[in-house]
Amino acid sequence: MNRPKKIKPWWGILPVAIFLAFWEAAARLNLMPGHLFLPPFSVVMQESYHLIASGVLIENFLSSLARVVIGFCSGAIAGLIIGGLMGWKEVLNKAFSPMISLLYPIPALGWLPLLMLWIGINEALPIAIIFICCFFPICYNTAAGIKSVDRNLIQAARTLGAADFRIMITIVLPLALPAVFTGLRLEAGMAWKVVIAAEMVAIPTGIGALLMRAESLIRVDIILVCLMVLSFMCFFFERFFLYLEDKLTGQWNQHAGY
Amino acid sequence: MPAIELRNIRNYACHGVNLEVFSGELMVLLGPNGAGKTxxxxxxxxxxxxxxxxxFDGAPVDGVSPQKRRVxxxxxxxxxxxxxxxxxxxxxxxxxxxxxxEKIEARVGELLDLMRINHLVSRxxxxxxxxxxxxVALARALSLSPAILLLDEPLSSLDLHTSKYLRIELKQLQQRLDITTLHVTHDLGEAEEMADRIAIIHEGRIEQVGRPQEVFFYPANEKVAAFIGAPNILQCDKTRALGHGLVEVTCGGLPIVVPYDGDSIRKIALFPRDIYVSLHKPPGPKVNRFKGVISRIKDLSESIRLVVHAGNNQLLAEMPRHTFESMGLVAGQEIFLILKLAKIKVCEGGLCEQGDSK
Incomplete structure (x- = not known):
């Protein structure tokens, strides 16, 4: 019998390795135009070691991380609560959805000038931006997830004697989880992208600020280290929520993608 | 006092429904799609x-929430x-x-035993x-030992074999638990087999209530007759006893074996859905198998009715649309008919009088 071949996970690593080898070779053999200032991969790795050892990278990373965590958590909690209420009570959905539909399309960074004037340039600014970035999509996904729960299941629970609150906790919220997680996962990555942009424009600390300082010093190696950190963190946050979703819904949700 | 009583029920789909279901009874609510059954x-x-x-049991439950109705x-x-x-x-x-x-565990165990699904417990x-x-769904519906059971087309999504098997089991379970049951279906065979009484519903109105034989042989009006379909009524003579509760009668030139204990049969009745059609000569004993020619084909959208000449009789046979299409039948074609022995009814005591007059 012809079985489908199992594809080994290291197949995904191979292109990365080839890419890094080319990079190293191109930089060492001076194949790139001089004005690109492309350092070899090994030099970038050395520089990242220096940045970690001197504490510069850690310090900036931690301030970005703190902003992301605080902004994301507060935005997510607010989004879950408001979205949950909107999904559950049609009255609230009718009341809030026009306002949310109007505010949702504004890109998070579009709020920056306004917030710089209102909040000033301090720690609250990037947190507020991330809050806005996370709140709307998570709110929207949560409301949609709750509304998509099969009405028949709710009716069945009612004939089985369950009160509304119990139905919400035991049936509606668990079944809305896949949609909720879609929102959380996407916004966890997005929060990193937004914080870097905010730091580049307005904040003197964090990975984004480090990027801008490296640019002014023409330190391509530092820029590349920062980009790698950003890429890794986005990946790690998304994976974390994928893992969490699988833990919570994997037994019954056949679409859980972990 | 009826276990369930409906008095002049009206809403978007029901237009003045009155119905009484008695304690321990299995009533089938029978009607076409969109009649307001669900x-x-x-x-x-x-x-x-x-x-x-x-x-419920004479007490109005109109303001009562679904949680407290306990059905x-x-x-x-x-x-x-x-x-x-x-x-x-x-x-x-x-x-x-x-x-x-502890009580939950004990009760769940009872229900798993009752439905014989112990092996599925953690699936x-x-x-x-x-x-x-x-x-599983039935076990869940029965978990609080309700006095009333509502079944909405419980067998329609299953394959034919499973559905026939569960039909019997469901009826036995209902009798054992002595639970008042309202069972919705659009399947005439299922209704006939399971019902203590049948209520025919059409466009949000109850058109007729009665025992299966009453409803099938004496449709109260045109709507019921159109939905049920009139039975084939055959004039017979020359009764010959075969023993074992069977007799052979000759009806319009066809020797038909009928389950019967008396000595003289003048008419027999058989519903169109109880006549099978085969393209080839069916194997096995030659009882109640006859050659016939299709004279007309009537399209009833979900099912197809064939008018077939066999002997000196004109018989109506009914089949699901997909069967008809897969057989590729046309008018004038020669086919074989199989008359379901157990479904042939002898007309006596006034049975078939109305069907005969048309």
Whole structure:
């Protein structure tokens, strides 16, 4: 019998390795135009070691991380609560959805000038931006997830004697989880992208600020280290929520993608 | 006093429904799609709004929430909770009613035994077959020992074999538990086999209520007659006893074996859906198998009726549309008919009088 071949996970690593080898070779053999200032991969790795050892990278990373965590958590909690209420009570959905539909399309960074004037340039600014970035999509996904729960299941629970609150906790919220997680996962990555942009424009600390300082010093190696950190963190946050979703819904949700 | 009484029920789908279901009875609510069958069940369960009055054991329950009405309801799509294993699905109502852990465990065990699904206890709904899901949903509906059971087309989604098997089991279970049951279907065979009484519903009105034989042989009006379909009535002579409760009669030139204990038969009746059509000569004993020619084909959208000449008789045979299409039948074609022995009814005591007159 012809079985489908199992594809080994290291197949995904191979292109990365080839890419890094080319990079190293191109930089060492001076194949790139001089004005690109492309350092070899090994030099970038050395520089990242220096940045970690001197504490510069850690310090900036931690301030970005703190902003992301605080902004994301507060935005997510607010989004879950408001979205949950909107999904559950049609009255609230009718009341809030026009306002949310109007505010949702504004890109998070579009709020920056306004917030710089209102909040000033301090720690609250990037947190507020991330809050806005996370709140709307998570709110929207949560409301949609709750509304998509099969009405028949709710009716069945009612004939089985369950009160509304119990139905919400035991049936509606668990079944809305896949949609909720879609929102959380996407916004966890997005929060990193937004914080870097905010730091580049307005904040003197964090990975984004480090990027801008490296640019002014023409330190391509530092820029590349920062980009790698950003890429890794986005990946790690998304994976974390994928893992969490699988833990919570994997037994019954056949679409859980972990 | 009826266990369920509906008085002048009106809403978007029901237009003045009056109905009484007696204690321990299995009443089949029979009607075409869109007749208001499911809506009526929802009204009884308290899930749909209505004007009029619903009484359980003589007491009105109109203001009472679905949670407090305590009816067992088997939904058409079963509505099993996909994120709970079988045991938790069944235990849901018990937890909602704050039973203690030990009592829940004991009751779930009882229900698993009753439905013979012990081996499925830790499976999730998506891991079950259609018939297994059916049993789990029924166990869940029965968990609080309701006095009233509502079944919404419980067998329609199953394959023919499973459906026939579950039909018998469901009827036995209903009798054993002595539970007042309202069973919705559009399948005439299922209704005939299971019902103590049948209520025919059409466009939100009850058109007729009676025992299966009454409804099938004496349709109250044109609407019922059109839905049920009139039986074939054959004039017979020359009765010959074969023993074992069977006799052979000659009807329009065809020797037909009939389950009967008396000595003289003048007429027999057989519904179109109880005559099978075959393209080839069927193997096996030659009892009640006859050659015939299709003279006309009537399209009833979901099913097809064939007018077939066999002997000196004109017989109506009915088959599902997909069977008809796969056989590729045309008018004028020669075919074989198989008359279902057990379904042939002898006309006596006034049976068939109305069907005969047309």
């Amino acid at each position: 809506t009526l069940l929802n009204i009884i369960a308290g899930l749909a709004g209505y004007d009029g009055s619903v009484l 067992g309801y088997l939904f058409q799509d079963l509505a099993l909770f996909p994120h709970f294993a079988v045991a938790s699905n069944i235990a849901y109502s018990l937890k909602a009613n704050r039973w203690s852990g 999730y709904p998506h891991q079950l077959s259609g018939g297994e899901r059916q049993r």
